[in-house]
Amino acid sequence: MPEGAVKDLISAVIVMGGLGLFLGIGLALASKKFAVKIDPKIEAILGVLPGANCAGCGFVGCGSYAEAIAKGETPPNKCAPGGATTAEKIGEVMGIKVEATLPRVARVHCAGCISADRTKYKYSGIKDCVSAVLLSDGPMICKYGCVGMGSCVGSCIFGAMKAMPAAPPQIVLEKCVGCGACVAACPRKLIELIPKERHIIVRCASRDKGKDVKAVCVTGCITCMLCAKKKCKHEAIQIVGNIPVIDYTKCQECGECAKWCPQHVILDLRVSAGSEPLGAKPAEPAKSATPPAPSATPTPPAPPAPQQQAQPGG
Amino acid sequence: MPELSAMQIFLLLLGAVFVNNFILAKFIGICPFIGVSKKVGPAIGMSLAVIFVMALSSIATWLIDHYILIPRDLTYLRTLVFIIVIAGLVQFVEMVILKTSPSLYKALGIFLPLITTNCQVLAMTVMNVREMPEKYAAMGYSFGLVPSVAHAVGIACGFSVALLIMAAIRERLELAPVPESLKGWPLAFLLSGQLSLAFMGFVGMMK
Structure with missing residues (x-):
């Protein structure tokens, strides 16, 4: 081998080896010196x-x-x-004692029908509830109810929300872990986390008076006060802002309020499955003791057909 | 040979940002350009980390090249030496930042290891010691440490500009009604092609 080549080889090995050694030792020392203690x-x-x-x-x-x-x-x-x-x-x-919180699931405080009949203008913007609500309180005629663009469905990483045609999203109980992502996503604040074993839910969030609610929704709370004043024996229901609010610490789950609610705003999930629109609700328990209160309900303006049929006395 | 003037260094930097944009004109460093451009937030973090690492490694590699490799006639080892120097340097800097400034580490931390073996850093260092000195020697100038760093920072800023434009557009497109078949990657590729076409318009503005 020529002498020049050997010299080249040696200097290359020295430079590479030296550099490697220097960096290796340097990094090892640095990792000791700059070590950050992690708990x-x-x-x-x-x-x-x-x-x-x-x-x-x-x-x-x-x-x-x-x-x-x-x-x-x-x-x-x-x-x-x-x-x-x-x-x-x-x-x-x-090393501490922990009080576990009760498992909670998301519930939607709206059962309104989301169809073109109930819109006040044609919305063709971004399919997102927050954007839709920015435009003159959203396209739906009810300014408290679900706008149905599915922002909550998109926010759920557990796949526990199912977008429904013409209804607020349905919650898949087995998948919902109660993380509250949907609660934050809803611009109307319609979703609430409720203890999982509780079955009485309120499905309206309209602050309007009964007459105004009737004008825009067939399933809204008309603030008849029946539940709070007469039917609840446990003082668990209070009317706050024209809608019933259930105090789950007092509620004994007797189901009287749901049985007598003329609008089926209060729902007993043991009797009915839940988030489906009101039209699909089996009306047997209510029918057996049809409340006399809204007997002569005038037909609301252009309600969707299936809902009209299930309307008690309507 | 005379050094470059301040104006020439500024033009070199500007040229690296727009005319010779690494991503959109030279197609180097495409992986982070596609990978980290979904949202503007991470894109800013990545851009800052790239600028930081580029400036640092251009200094380190220039010094090693001029004081170790060239005197011993070992310039053929450049690629090898530069890779380990950049990797070692970034690892070291990551440790120092983690120890000294946790807030800076939160901003840059996860991006630093990503850049360790990024092709643009290596391409930049090799260009700084091989192509750029030749180019400026033909014009009668020497290409020293300061122009090297300016060139590196220019390249990193060019990367940042491209990345931020891309991220901003893609963020808007998330909400746009896009045909199902074009959602995600296909649209990103189409977009980068168009951005590249736009940046090609700068070619010829500067030598």
Whole structure:
């Protein structure tokens, strides 16, 4: 081998080897010198959390929630998807006793029909509830009800919301973990997290007086006060802003309010499946004791046909 | 040979941003351009990280090239040496940032390892020691450390401009009624083609 080539080879090996050695040792030393201590609890908590990153706890994701728990800044029972078992496990890691919160699910406070008949103008913008509501309170004639663009459906990362034709989205109970993403997504604030084992729900959010509600919706609350004044024996219902509000700590789930509600605004989920539009509701329990209150209900302006049929006394 | 004047360095930087845009005119560094351009927020983080790493590695590699490789006649090792130097440097900087400034680490942290082995950083360093000195030597100038850094920053800014334009357009398109078959990647590719066509219009404005 010529002498020049050997010299080239040696200097190349020296430069590459030296550089590699220098960088390797340098990085090893640097990693020691600049080591950042991480609380081992964070890792442990992160391992217990479901890792869905749903942000239902109010933090960016499971990582930042774990960090906050480890620092003791927040209680460990805020994880909705994990529920009681996760809270308990985090409590073990942290060495504290944890009171688990009841599992909750999302419920929509609207049962209105979303069809072209009930619009005041033709909306052709972005298919998004927030945008739609910006335009003169949305295309629907009811300014409190669901606009049906499906912002909540898009916000749900668990696939627990099902967009329905001509009705507010339906919640798939088995999939809903109660993270509250849809609650934040709804510009009308129609969605609320309600304890999972509770079956009495209110399906209207209209603050208007009965007459005005009648004019725009066949299924809205007309504020007859029947539920709050007469039917509820447990003082669990209060009329706030012209709609009934159920206090779930007092409600005994007797179902009287749902049975007598002339508009089927209050619904007993043990009797009826839930989020379907009112027209599909089996009317047997109500029929057996048809309330006399709205006997001569005038036909509301252009209601969709199936709903009209199920209207008691209508 | 005389050094470049301040005006010439400025024009070099401007040329690297618009005329010789790495992504839209030279097609280098396409992966982050497509990958990180879905939202403006991450795109800004990525842009800052690229500018930072580019400036740093242009200094490091220029020094190594001039004081180690050229005197020993080892310029054929450039690619190899530059890769490990850039990777080592970025790793080191990541550690230092994590220790000294957690807030800066949150902004840049996840993007730094991504750039470690990015092709544009390597392409920039190799251009700085091979093509640019030749080009300026023909014009009678020497291409020193300052123009190298200016060139690197210009390239990084060019990348940032392209990335931010792309991210802003794609963010708007998320809400647009796009035909089903064009949603996502197909539209991104069509868009980058059109952006590239637009930037090709700058070619010839500067030598």
